[in-house]
Every structure is written in C-alpha cells, then in structure tokens.
Amino acid sequence: MLLAHPRTGALFDSPVPPGAGWPGDPATPDTVAALDAAQVCALAAAVTSVDELDALVSVCRACPRLVAWREEVAVVKRKSFADQPYWGRPVTGWGAKEPRLMIVGLAPAAHGGNRTGRVFTGDRSGDFLFAALHRAGLANQPECVDAADGLVLKHTRVAAAVRCAPPGNAPTPAERVTCAPWLDAEWRLVGPHVKVIVALGAFAWRAALHMVGDHPKPAPKFGHAATAELPSGRHLIGCFHPSQQNTFTGKLTPAMLDEIFAHAKDLMS
Numbered sequence: 001m002l003l004a005h006p007r008t009g010a011l012f013d014s015p016v017p018p019g020a021g022w023p024g025d026p027a028t029p030d031t032v033a034a035l036d037a038a039q040v041c042a043l044a045a046a047v048t049s050v051d052e053l054d055a056l057v058s059v060c061r062a063c064p065r066l067v068a069w070r071e072e073v074a075v076v077k078r079k080s081f082a083d084q085p086y087w088g089r090p091v092t093g094w095g096a097k098e099p100r101l102m103i104v105g106l107a108p109a110a111h112g113g114n115r116t117g118r119v120f121t122g123d124r125s126g127d128f129l130f131a132a133l134h135r136a137g138l139a140n141q142p143e144c145v146d147a148a149d150g151l152v153l154k155h156t157r158v159a160a161a162v163r164c165a166p167p168g169n170a171p172t173p174a175e176r177v178t179c180a181p182w183l184d185a186e187w188r189l190v191g192p193h194v195k196v197i198v199a200l201g202a203f204a205w206r207a208a209l210h211m212v213g214d215h216p217k218p219a220p221k222f223g224h225a226a227t228a229e230l231p232s233g234r235h236l237i238g239c240f241h242p243s244q245q246n247t248f249t250g251k252l253t254p255a256m257l258d259e260i261f262a263h264a265k266d267l268m269s
C-alpha cells in the first residue's frame with residue numbers, strides 16, 4: 001500500500017524501492033545489491049566516492065536475518081507511525097563528505113533510521129545527539145525529524161557500524177563482520193579529513209578501532225570520555241550511547257554530551 005511521506009507528501013511503498021524519490025535516497029533502480037559477505041567485500045573495496053558507497057550500502061541484502069527483520073518492521077510498523085511509509089533499507093553514513101569529526105554508532109533503530117532512512121533520525125537517541133551537535137555549533141538546527149527536515153551537519157559525519165536495524169538492537173558477530181567493509185570503505189574515503197572520532201558505546205569503540213587499523217597495542221579500553229591518541233595523530237573519544245536506557249536514567253546527560261563535543265572540537269582545531 002502506498003503511503004505519503006510525512007513531509008514531502010510523495011507516495012511510497014514500504015520498504016522504499018531504490019530511486020523512488022525518497023529524500024536523500026542515493027540509489028537508482030539499477031544499483032547493484034550485495035547478496036553475501038564476499039560481494040560486500042568486493043563492492044566496498046572497489047568504491048571510489050562517498051556517493052557510490054552510499055548507493056551500494058543502501059540496497060545491500062547480504063545478511064538474510066537483518067533483511068527479513070528490517071522489511072518486516074517496515075510492513076508491520078509501530079502503531080504511532082502506521083500512516084507513514086518506512087524506508088526499510090540499510091542506512092548509510094550521513095553528513096559532511098570531508099568531515100573533521102566522525103561519530104560512530106551501533107546500528108539504526110527499527111522505528112528510527114529504518115523508518116526515516118537517515119542515521120539517528122526519528123528517535124529519541126537522535127533527538128538527544130543532534131540537539132547536542134547543534135549546541136556545539138556542529139549542526140544548523142536542533143530538530144531531527146525526517147530525511148527532508150533541513151538538518152545540515154558542519155564538519156561532522158555520522159555512521160553506524162552495522163547498517164541495518166537488528167532485532168533487539170543486537171547484530172550477531174557474523175553480521176558485524178559482514179557489514180564491516182562498508183564502514184572500512186567509508187573510512188578510506190573520508191578518513192583522511194578526520195581529526196577526531198567519537199564512538200557511541202563499547203561496540204562502536206571496537207568498530208572504530210577496527211576501522212582505523214592503526215590503534216595502539218593493547219587496544220585502548222572504552223569508557224565515557226576515554227580518549228585514545230592514535231598513531232596517526234587522530235583522537236578517539238568514547239561516549240556512552242545516547243540510548244533511552246542511558247538518557248532516561250541519567251547515565252548520559254546533555255551536559256556530559258556537551259563536554260564530549262567540546263573536547264572533540266578542541267582536538268579538531
């Protein structure tokens with residue numbers, strides 16, 4: 001059933017077919033879909049631009065369990081979003097193409113990024129994160145609602161280590177390994193500009209260390225505000241994930257997030 005995008009009013013199926021006109025959709029109907037881990041490796045290794053990478057990521061079908069889950073969620077929906085189309089596809093990295101700050105998260109939320117098609121967009125974690133980026137002068141507005149809301153990041157890119165919404169927010173070890181080449185390719189393309197990485201949670205911390213490759217041995221341990229200087233001169237900062245579990249309990253407060261981004265800005269300059 002076709003439903004109207006909540007901002008543009010254009011009609012879409014759920015999941016959204018590639019190239020159907022969804023705001024920010026990087027793919028076309030002809031974009032090649034990776035169907036297994038080997039194809040992810042081969043396609044990711046060959047990409048030469050962020051636009052090309054985003055298109056390939058956005059149609060990937062390499063993890064059968066995650067493809068089934070993201071598409072089922074897109075059809076069943078949550079009651080409060082029942083009148084909206086759901087993206088239901090992998091969620092690409094998003095933001096500046098030559099970022100000085102890269103923020104790495106775990107995976108899209110079933111009714112957040114998996115609904116809106118943009119990372120950390122449309123859920124409370126994203127509200128918390130982008131409001132902090134706006135306070136830090138790294139986003140043009142605090143509101144983050146959908147992929148056509150006018151939000152623009154400054155010097156900042158946000159990417160998830162796993163690009164599809166997983167059941168229970170828990171990708172399997174095999175799914176993490178299968179998806180890693182997409183993040184590695186993103187790092188190859190944008191990493192030369194990056195001065196600081198902020199990892200949201202312990203899993204993102206490990207993914208970021210794997211992504212950069214040149215970390216100290218033994219690997220530095222995750223902690224909130226933990227800062228590791230990498231051999232390349234870049235810095236990796238740990239931050240509690242802005243999940244509702246952390247923000248509702250006060251484990252992560254707006255002031256704590258502000259301190260993280262203030263520190264990141266100091267190291268970026």
Ligand code: SF4
Nearest residue numbers: 060062063163164179
């Ligand atoms: S999790 Fe990553 S590798 Fe697996 S289907 Fe999604 S985009 Fe592809």
